[in-house]
Amino acid sequence: MLRDLSSGLRQVASTRGDDDDRARAVGSASSSEAGAVPVTDNRPAEEMGLRELLAEDFTTHDRGLLEPGFWAVAAHRVGRRAANVQLRPARLALEAAYKVAFTGIDWVWGIHLPRSVDLGRRVRLWHNGCMLLTARSIGNDVHIRHDTTFGPARGTDGTAATLPVIEDRADIGSGACVLGGVRVGHDAVVGANTVVLKNVPPHATVLGVPARMIPT
């Protein structure tokens, strides 16, 4: 039942994230319409316009201009596109801007989100940083809190096979570490300060060092 409630809340949140006005319109309509959740737009980030994508990320981060998470995600989005710009001077300028932004965000807030990460849509980075997010991929609607680590289990330079995959709608608590080539299933919850070294099945909740499944 809790699960239903939380997924319901998430759907409401994603509705709101899509379009404030539409959500309001749905809310004021009849109850049957309000119950019908609009189909979420899940086109890959690469297929969207940069402006559209950044607007969505801004909304996801509660439209806060001072949200470190928004700037980290924005730098990632720009960095992903910078390499594909055809016009050379524009590309070089964008690459330089990305490098400056990436380093500044890493220095000031400690958010390390390299553009090699395959980042989904509406990913929310909560609170004030200190995150090392070198995952292979991070899905749509993933929530990540401060002090989290995604990376290889040993050493510092991971290849794709030794980096974790975070699936859609996973909820990562503060201080959590997901290490090695593991998969955190969709809708899974990783508790605070948990160290995940094995796959987490979809919808599971894990907690502890090392992670243990806890009943929900």
Added chain:
Amino acid sequence: MSHAAALGDDDLGSALPVGSENANPPGIGLRALLAEDFRTHGSDPLSPGFWALAIHRFGNWRMDVNHKLLRAPLSILYRGAHRGAITLWGIDLPYNAKIGRRFRIAHHGAVFIGSRAIGDDVTIRHSVTIGLKRKSERLAPIIGNRIEIGPGACIVGDIQVGDDSVVGANTVLAQNVPPGSTVLGVPARFVAPEKEPALPGEAPGPQKS
């Protein structure tokens, strides 16, 4: 430093060495040491870990300047840089915590290193704390050579961590560790190296520890 002089040479009574002398690794000059530290941090001039360590090395090197008046401007520079590293990157690396060669801070943020001594080839990550167990206790850990420390780990108290050990992420370690161990958990438990602990949901039977 007058308080340092009052404590004398016997540093066993204090949490950290008093820092009255240059504790950089012996047998290597400052320039060569910094070049090595730079290479250790991936030759990246933007690596906060390198700069914090460079400030630490400089803080020790300045203790070789015996004349107090000559040392004063260096000390002011060191203190300012040390404070800057804490404010900007959250790396607190006091110069009197002895650190060996090729020390690497792989990612910065919320790092505090108050160890008595750290060996060579040690890697730490963000949110690592090395320090006292209680305010009333005075002895900090001694970390051996070739040790990997995961993010969020706390290593506290009068303990020794043996060579070639791995301290897992978010582990709270307050006991001696023999060489070649892997520890993980709160409080730390020994785990077989390279064998990752199973999730009890998938384990064949109940595990008693």
